[in-house]
Amino acid sequence: MKKLVLFYNPVSGHAAFKNKLDWMVEAFQRRGILVVFYRTRKEGNEAFIPFVREVNPDGLLVAGGDGTVHEIVNLMMRGHLDLPLGIIGSGTSNDFATYLGVNADLEAYLDTIVSGRSRRVDLGLVDGTYFINVASGGAMACIAHEVNVRIKNSLGKMAYYLKGIGDLPKFRYFPLKIEADGAHYELETFLFVIINSPVVGSMKNVARGVAVDDGKLDLLSIGKCSIPKLMSITADLIAGKPVSERENVLHVQAKSFHIESGISVESDIDGECGPMLPLRIETVPRAVAIYC
Incomplete structure (x- = not known):
């Protein structure tokens, strides 16, 4: 048996x-x-x-x-x-x-x-901690930990959205420096995510070409833009449309990332509060077998 x-x-x-x-x-x-x-x-x-x-x-x-x-x-x-x-x-x-x-x-x-029946999937590794789906930083990064447990259990995902809407006036852009497999990028952003699958925050298909077993992770970051453009990108995300090719959105695939900022920025690892920037993130290829 x-x-x-x-x-x-x-x-x-x-x-x-x-x-x-x-x-x-x-x-x-x-x-x-x-x-x-x-x-x-x-x-x-x-x-x-x-x-x-x-x-x-x-x-x-x-x-x-x-x-x-x-x-x-x-x-x-x-x-x-x-x-x-x-x-x-x-x-x-x-x-x-x-x-x-x-x-x-x-x-x-x-x-x-x-x-x-199973398939092996990649993991991410940051500061000694593995993640299976997402590492993020900036605005909304630790909202899940600020939501009252009783409210979360009553309202489910809606509790996160309500908290995020309430925090909108606090969102600020910050400088971000990214090294991805030797390539360098700099931008002003309010949020970045490094993902293993294209489903993030209950939003499906956020980027094209994302795979859980390709030996790479995908970074997405929305650069500084006007409020109408930001609202348009957000509307696409909620509607399940990929935004990786939109203007003002940086999409980079790589095996490893080094991310830093000139200010204090906290991170979130699979919904758990992670370390402050800078972060060194590595891909661990085909690390775990998942029944599917």
């Missing part, structure tokens, strides 16, 4: 996943799969690494939002747990799972997991 370890966050999203545990047990049991549960803790989950080694499963599952996926990926890399990972999106934001399309039909996805 195959064994899987499920790493689940009991409070992610609307804190409702724990009510689906019996459904998960039945769904996998019906498929002849034994699932061993690991409930995450706020104070840290380093014990997950020896737990997985003791259980010796055929694969891993994660249930939660982007932050929970970020955490298990870092545990897997630090613990050298090279096992395929299944993503059950149940958080406020599930960008990477959305890009892979794994949760559109959960029963079909469980069949995929049982079959063992």
Whole structure:
């Protein structure tokens, strides 16, 4: 009998996943799969690494939002747990799972997991921390951490948008210097993102040519422009139209980036507050296998 370890966050999203545990047990049991549960803790989950080694499963599952996926990926890399990972999106934001399309039909996805079909995807690495989807800096970078948990669980993604709209008067452009595989760029911007997939902040298809297994990451930054142009770019993003070829938008693909600014700028790594600039970001090619 195959064994899987499920790493689940009991409070992610609307804190409702724990009510689906019996459904998960039945769904996998019906498929002849034994699932061993690991409930995450706020104070840290380093014990997950020896737990997985003791259980010796055929694969891993994660249930939660982007932050929970970020955490298990870092545990897997630090613990050298090279096992395929299944993503059950149940958080406020599930960008990477959305890009892979794994949760559109959960029963079909469980069949995929049982079959063992997977693909290897790249990761990013910044200051010793891995990210699976996005590293960003500037305006809105840490909005997710400033939103009250109770409001976030009640309003979902809308809580982020409301907080962002409320902070619009505070947005300021800042100087950015970028080195990407030896090429140099300078611009005034209020936000940059380095992405592994084209789904960011629940906005789909933000750039053309983005792939999770091409050994590169993609940087997007909106340069200083008029309010009407900024609103037009934002409207395209919300509508799911790629903006990588728009005027005032810098799009660079590279294996490594060095990013700095003349002022204090904080970063965000997969929805978690990251280090202040400067940042050195590297691609780790085909680092993790994902059931899909």
